[in-house]
Amino acid sequence: MAVTVNFHSDLLCFWGWVGQDYNDKIMHLWSPSQVNWEHHCLSLYANVPQRMSTIAPGDSGYLKYAEITERVTSRFEGLDVNPDLWRKVRPSSSLMPHQAIKAVKFAAGNDEAIELERALRKALFRDARDISHFGVLKDILEENHVATSDVMECLYSGRALADVYGDIKTGEAEKVPGSPAWVFDQGRYRFFGQVDVDSLAFAINGLVQREMR
Numbered sequence: 001m002a003v004t005v006n007f008h009s010d011l012l013c014f015w016g017w018v019g020q021d022y023n024d025k026i027m028h029l030w031s032p033s034q035v036n037w038e039h040h041c042l043s044l045y046a047n048v049p050q051r052m053s054t055i056a057p058g059d060s061g062y063l064k065y066a067e068i069t070e071r072v073t074s075r076f077e078g079l080d081v082n083p084d085l086w087r088k089v090r091p092s093s094s095l096m097p098h099q100a101i102k103a104v105k106f107a108a109g110n111d112e113a114i115e116l117e118r119a120l121r122k123a124l125f126r127d128a129r130d131i132s133h134f135g136v137l138k139d140i141l142e143e144n145h146v147a148t149s150d151v152m153e154c155l156y157s158g159r160a161l162a163d164v165y166g167d168i169k170t171g172e173a174e175k176v177p178g179s180p181a182w183v184f185d186q187g188r189y190r191f192f193g194q195v196d197v198d199s200l201a202f203a204i205n206g207l208v209q210r211e212m213r
Contacts, residue, residue, distance in 0.1 A: 019180025082128035091132035103154035
């Protein structure tokens, strides 16, 4: 039986981007039959203007957050942030791009959804594209060859939004501490934030070995 790793994050959260980079470093260690990666969304940035106002009023909140984002991500090789992000390009909510991931997962499968999540984070952080804007989001879906009629219908019908809401409620019920968080083995293992990636891999591998016995 495959070990299921539940990865919880918010697309607009730079720590979530760091967490996905951790995943990319270790996912190749196991086959899909050994480890199943389930990505779940959190709503930390569901209302970006409100969140920024808790940092500082007006433009100051965005400018300070841009500095924080650059300062933290500069510690991680390969996670370069476009200087226009938050200074000029200001996404309004993470809920729309999360819906796109859910739509792709429903219509095309989990692997394609994870690939889209990577593409969306790259578009946001490296290219400073407003992934909360539906027009931009549709362009990215087309660029990644997943703007199919089934995916778009899932967005138009509200099916994707329902799945996003389900993730949010599950995160609240399971007291997921924030973005990113890894929860597996029925909640016995919980990693949160800037984790030691080797420790994360060791814990997952221990469960894989247990399942193989």
